[in-house]
């Protein structure tokens with residue numbers, strides 16, 4: 011079993027595991043630049059579109075955020091790892107959060123009073139955690155992939171049975187040998203299923219993929235708890251080229267993600283057609299979020315809708331107000347998209363669907379929408 015390609019993958023790339031998203035979303039300071047870059051297949055230089063975007067962005071930041079721009083330039087030009095495909099940076103006078111990803115991010119920049127974390131959440135959804143099992147008669151290998159980073163979990167072999175005596179295994183002896191080999195394989199697959207289940211964790215993995223021997227797959231899945239078995243799919247025999255395998259898994263995860271988004275959008279469009287339990291526009295959506303009625307919020311990751319928010323009572327406004335109409339408090343500019351994402355991160359299971367661009371209907375609906383839950387008998391207090 012050759013795992014070198016995968017090991018190389020996992021050695022190189024990096025870490026947002028320690029990045030606490032809800033906490034990062036609530037950092038407040040003046041002039042925080044959030045920059046994400048697609049630096050995929052960069053080799054010695056970035057993709058042309060990224061180079062142009064990066065140069066323009068630095069030029070724009072220079073007048074107003076000189077120091078931050080210089081630090082960003084230095085980091086991107088000198089410190090980026092060769093294996094990185096996507097970069098997230100949130101930088102300000104006293105703020106510095108960098109995360110490098112094995113999966114590409116889009117070129118995007120936002121300047122505001124908080125790190126704009128929507129792209130991080132989007133990457134979590136696009137390249138979620140999945141478990142992978144490679145099963146054969148003589149070996150089972152368990153792995154985990156998250157955000158395109160691979161990790162080896164376990165490797166199992168069948169328990170040692172009676173050794174085959176070369177050339178002498180005929181007739182009954184041979185049958186016995188085959189039976190005991192089969193039992194040993196079965197025991198190994200059962201153990202592998204148990205080990206995989208113990209790694210499932212909460213939240214459960216988005217998917218379980220199995221490659222290798224089809225018979226072994228069937229046995230392996232039978233031994234998985236049913237909740238996990240339902241998420242399990244067979245990707246065929248082991249790939250001939252080891253390097254094709256991570257790509258195949260990534261493509262499968264992206265497809266599942268696209269299908270999921272499509273189903274969620276379908277549900278929203280149905281509700282909109284019936285004008286039933288649905289909210290549209292940033293102000294209405296945010297109101298339903300804070301009142302606890304929104305169940306799923308739809309927004310565009312790369313469209314940080316500008317708005318404002320009262321620093322005293324937290325009331326949000328779609329426009330730029332002079333002062334709060336509720337408490338006369340001071341008003342600060344915010345991104346309403348960021349406000350929605352930060353709120354959702356702090357209030358699970360409130361869910362976010364990132365609507366793929368371009369979405370004209372979403373822009374026409376005010377840039378944000380939500381599915382609402384039926385009013386409960388005892389509505390939540392604000």
Ligand SMILES: [Zn+2]
Pocket residue numbers: 320321322323324325334335336337338339
């Ligand atoms: Zn107020």
